[in-house]
Amino acid sequence: MEALVAKFRGTSLDARFMRSSVFALGGYATGQVLRLASNLILTRLLFPEAFGMMALVSVIMQGLAMFSDVGVSPSIMQSKRGDDQKFLDTAWTIQVVRGVLLWIVACGLAVPVAALYGEPLLAWILPAAGVTLFISGFNPTRLDSANRHLLLGRLTGIDLAVQAISLLLAVLLAWYLQSVWALVVSGILSSAMVLLAYNVFLPGQRNRFQWERAAASELIGFGKWIFLSTICGFLYMQGDKLLIGKFLTLEQFGIYNIGFFLASFPLLMGGMMTRKILIPVYRERAPAESTENFRKLQKMRLVLTGGMMAITGGVSMAGVVLIEVMYDSRYIMAGTVVVMIAAMQMPQILVLTYEQAALAAGDSRRFFVLSAARAALTLGFLYMGLSYGGLFGALVGQGIAGLAAYPFVVWLARHARAWDPKHDAIYGCVGAAIIVLALWINFDAVAELAAL
Incomplete structure (x- = not known):
């Protein structure tokens, strides 16, 4: 037992790998249990059509996010300048601008998507759901720094706490509203809570708007292929929903x-x-x-x-x-x-x-x-x-x-x-x-x- 505990201690790569694996696995498993419990309750409060509607919205939101991903997070994790504050602030600036543009695009797609799927309610839901992309654009790079150094303990705790509160809100809103809007509103509130929690509880400097030419060049040079990869990744991961949703x-x-x-x-x-x-x-x-x-x-x-x-x-x-x-x-x-x-x-x-x-x-x-x-x-x-x-x-x-x-x-x-x-x-x-x-x-x- 002492030998096993010793493997988790210290700052070596093996120790950080062991700790991070436990935190990542435990956090994900716990999060899925929370989601499952929420689904079990929500399926009794809402109709299957509500989940179908939100599945379409989720695919579209993920598509927007992935079709515009310039690889900020993996770039920070692999770059030699991943701990340089100027590099991090430039990356954060790119991320914020991207979030604003994504929300504008979501608003512009609302009516055409509603017509394509024959669901008029999508014209109202998509702009509202797009607010989550706008909010997420302001998430601090301290999140990526924690992942870069395999320091996932506090990050996992924050994510689980926010998820538990968000799921409780979703259930309460579903009971009160009895409509798909419960899932939309709870998603917006969840994004806002994540942003607040990361800024309050994660260590590190506060991000500021900055544009360093060298940092931007590195981010864009690495990210151009990530941008194309995430488009393909979206089609690979979500292609079933896009095609099956029509059948x-x-x-x-x-x-x-x-x-x-x-x-x-x-x-x-x-x-x-x-x-x-x-x-x-x-x-x-x-x-x-x-x-x-x-x-x-x-x-x-x-x-x-x-x-x-x-x-x-x-x-x-x-x-x-x-x-x-x-x-x-x-x-x-x-x-x-x-x-x-x-x-x-x-x-x-x-x-x-x-x-x-x-x-x-x-x-x-x-x-x-x-x-x-x-x-x-x-x-x-x-x-x-x-x-x-x-x-x-x-x-x-x-x-x-x-x-x-x-x-x-x-x-x-x-x-x-x-x-x-x-x-x-x-x-x-x-x-x-x-x-x-x-x-x-x-x-x-x-x-x-x-x-x-």
């Missing part, structure tokens, strides 16, 4: 989104951990520098992938039962969606720990190539699946797209000398076994979805 009714789309939330939390958790933890680790312990670095990263990768596959596999096998226990009969189809989505995410989990190697080395161009390939493959197989097999075909198409993207991941990982074929062979077999077992356990439900 399903709003009620069915709301049910799909409930299933997606439950099935995707392990993959989203893994993505969050790799973004927050592996960029600093790859930066300070580049695998190309020594065999020792590669072996230590190999051990971290084996643990992270194994944990994510175990959780995802459990969710996939128990998907139908989980939905039956937690939700009422209106959401029963979501159980099969959970089974399929979680199973089809195994190829993505297999390679998740490689993605940040390029960014840590400052190679945002290769990261863009991988993102573009994934986006094209995902949209292509998703569309073919929807065309020939409906919702079931779309879910299978996402799994095939993950497999097809594997050569591009290997190409990126090999260039950074991070590729580990032993890891891929072991977990490739584990992932295939999990998929077969999950489909066998839930065969009747899967067959029913395939017959629709």
Whole structure:
């Protein structure tokens, strides 16, 4: 026990990695429990159409944010000037201007999007929801500094406290308003509380408007590929909602989104951990520098992938039962969606720990190539699946797209000398076994979805 505790102490990279992993994993898991509890309550206060509406709004807001992402956060995390206040203030200035422009664009898109989806209420909801992008633009760079140095304890506590208060507000507003506006208003209040909490409780200097030419040049030079990568990342991560939202009714789309939330939390958790933890680790312990670095990263990768596959596999096998226990009969189809989505995410989990190697080395161009390939493959197989097999075909198409993207991941990982074929062979077999077992356990439900 003393030896285990000792690994968490001190300021070494290993100690910070261990502490940050625990904080990131614990914080994310706790946050998902809070979200799940809120969803269970909200599904009894609101109708499925409300969740379908907010799913569309969420996709659009994420699209705006990702289509304008210039890589401020990863740039701060990997840059040699990441602790220079002039660099940080220039990055913050770019971020604020971006937030203002995003809100203006959200207002401009409101009417066309409402007409496209045939939902007049979107014309009012989108400008209101866009306020969250405006507020988030003022978040201090102290947030990125904490991630840069793997100091996630206080940051995790702040996020959880704000999330708990926000979810309580959402439930109270849903009970009082009985409409989708409860989710919109609670989102705005949540963004405001996050901004206030970061400014009050995170250590560091207050950001001020500043424009240093050298800092701006570095940020833009690195960020231009991140900008293109995040566009592709949006299509890769949200393409299912954009296409499926046009094929399903709003009620069915709301049910799909409930299933997606439950099935995707392990993959989203893994993505969050790799973004927050592996960029600093790859930066300070580049695998190309020594065999020792590669072996230590190999051990971290084996643990992270194994944990994510175990959780995802459990969710996939128990998907139908989980939905039956937690939700009422209106959401029963979501159980099969959970089974399929979680199973089809195994190829993505297999390679998740490689993605940040390029960014840590400052190679945002290769990261863009991988993102573009994934986006094209995902949209292509998703569309073919929807065309020939409906919702079931779309879910299978996402799994095939993950497999097809594997050569591009290997190409990126090999260039950074991070590729580990032993890891891929072991977990490739584990992932295939999990998929077969999950489909066998839930065969009747899967067959029913395939017959629709």
